[in-house]
Amino acid sequence: MAGSAAEEKTFRRFLELFLREMRMPLQESDPLPLRLQCDDFSLRPIHNRVVFALHSNCPCSLAAALARATADSVLQTDLSIHHLNKTVEDGADPKETDWLSVCVRLLELESVKLARLVFNSLFEMCCLWMKELPFHRRPQPYYETSIHAIKNMRRKMEDKHVIIPDFNTLFNVQVGATRTFFAVFDGHGGVDAAVYAANHLHVNLVRQESFSQDPSEALYRAFRLTDERFVKKASRENLRCGTTGVVTFLRGRTLYVAWLGDSQVILVRRGQVVELMKPHKPDREDEKKRIEALGGCVIWFGTWRVNGSLSVSRAIGDSEHKPYICGDADHSIFPLDGSEDYLILACDGFWDTVGPDEAVRVVSDHLQENAGDTTMVAHKLVASARDAGSSDNITVIVVFLRDPLASYISCRTDVRVVLNFS
Incomplete structure (x- = not known):
């Protein structure tokens, strides 16, 4: 990813701190390392979720490359388990069920599952890049x-x-x-x-x-x-x-x-x-x-x-x-x-x-x-x-x-x- 020695040093420093702080991979019972924002995490494009997961002090060019690589990795997995199946809860009368409330609860559940998958995929990508950063030529022109x-x-x-x-x-x-x-x-x-x-x-x-x-x-x-x-x-x-x-x-x-x-x-x-x-x-x-x-x-x-x-x-x-x-x-x-x-x-x-x-x-x-x-x-x-x-x-x-x-x-x-x- 890095195009120069100084840039590589900066990227590696961020990856090291990020991996140390995140303490992943996450298990199903583990809480998410970051609180989900008010908008629906499960409905965001995957690369946007990765940018959200990264700290604000992540170098911008590294964040873009990590987001793209992580998104590509996630999209290669079976995401069908994260689809929303709007089923009525056991014992509930379909005519009296508040469908909006059911959908909201399901959305929250699936958001957490999908967020956990994204965090873990990001963690794996950071581990790989800590071992060897892929070379990436800076876009030209590059604006400080x-x-x-x-x-x-x-x-x-x-x-x-x-x-x-x-x-x-x-x-x-x-x-x-x-x-x-x-x-x-x-x-x-x-x-x-x-x-x-x-x-x-x-x-x-x-x-x-x-x-x-x-x-x-x-x-x-x-x-x-x-x-x-x-x-x-x-x-x-x-x-x-x-x-x-x-x-x-x-x-x-x-x-x-x-x-x-x-x-x-x-x-x-x-x-x-x-x-x-x-x-x-x-x-x-x-x-x-x-x-x-x-x-x-x-x-x-x-x-x-x-x-x-x-x-x-x-x-x-x-x-x-x-x-x-x-x-x-x-x-x-x-x-x-x-x-x-x-x-x-x-x-x-x-x-x-x-x-x-x-x-x-x-x-x-x-x-x-x-x-x-x-x-x-x-x-x-x-x-x-x-x-x-x-x-x-x-x-x-x-x-x-x-x-x-x-x-x-x-x-x-x-x-x-x-x-x-x-």
């Missing part, structure tokens, strides 16, 4: 990424993020250019919508008919499908929450952006901010007109809010506020020419206190102070938002689109030019 997320002063952490630097490997895409996927989801009213979107949106994306030919359209449809399915889930489970979301999908040298709500992404090219999107705020003129045309209203209550409630005008979920809170994502396409420095994706907990130009200054200062080292860039950005007064959850992803050292050298050159002209 810096991520940091904090609960901050909020009672709960409702942000979720997704990093898939090797999309082709994870989904076994054999043809076409290298694809990468980055997303930030900012939940409100609870974390369920953000968790659901983080687990399903990229899967819904790859399943769209338009995925290969028109990723922008596929992103739009993936957002819509994710919203529709979460609304149904929320109705079944009496959930009252939603999430904003911003996604960047890179295919070769083309950048695709899709978003709902006020999580945002900016592009920095040669040190200058390039606007990629406009957040969905209730006071945005076109959003206000759309809401009022549907019979809703936008009023001031500390900030501009839809019907005096939510401060965003589009989101996944929020079924009690639809159709005013729209589930249709906006999307854009941007060709890249190689002069782009990096992307910054973040939730409103960051952007509400740090503007794009200030964010660029923070990154530039960090690169100069650390000779181009990107390790703590996202930490520095998060700290700048907190220091500026943000009390909200904060999530920041920085994706470097070219060698960070080039940006560092460019920064130093710009300083020398200024000095020469002063």
Whole structure:
């Protein structure tokens, strides 16, 4: 799997710690090492279950390769024992049986069985790779990424993020250019919508008919499908929450952006901010007109809010506020020419206190102070938002689109030019 000595060392360190902590294989009576999330584990694609099972500190490229290899292994086994057989419990009157309750109980049982199979298959794969890591050439181009997320002063952490630097490997895409996927989801009213979107949106994306030919359209449809399915889930489970979301999908040298709500992404090219999107705020003129045309209203209550409630005008979920809170994502396409420095994706907990130009200054200062080292860039950005007064959850992803050292050298050159002209 590893393509260099340093990368192999990092991968082996993770595998060693993971195997030591998991203490597997699991027997039928053993509890699962991780608590299942609120959405149905048994209905997730197998590779998604593996990503869920891995720790958040697993190197992204290793996670994608492990997920693909484990999924292939699981699919070679007999999965018929995990099919749901909706039989009535002994002694129950079929006419009086609460079929929904029976199905839910069966689903929980089969979810645990299937989860145990996935965990054990993952454990076996990690054991094999500890002995000999398969060589895997990094996707080209490969984008260095810096991520940091904090609960901050909020009672709960409702942000979720997704990093898939090797999309082709994870989904076994054999043809076409290298694809990468980055997303930030900012939940409100609870974390369920953000968790659901983080687990399903990229899967819904790859399943769209338009995925290969028109990723922008596929992103739009993936957002819509994710919203529709979460609304149904929320109705079944009496959930009252939603999430904003911003996604960047890179295919070769083309950048695709899709978003709902006020999580945002900016592009920095040669040190200058390039606007990629406009957040969905209730006071945005076109959003206000759309809401009022549907019979809703936008009023001031500390900030501009839809019907005096939510401060965003589009989101996944929020079924009690639809159709005013729209589930249709906006999307854009941007060709890249190689002069782009990096992307910054973040939730409103960051952007509400740090503007794009200030964010660029923070990154530039960090690169100069650390000779181009990107390790703590996202930490520095998060700290700048907190220091500026943000009390909200904060999530920041920085994706470097070219060698960070080039940006560092460019920064130093710009300083020398200024000095020469002063």
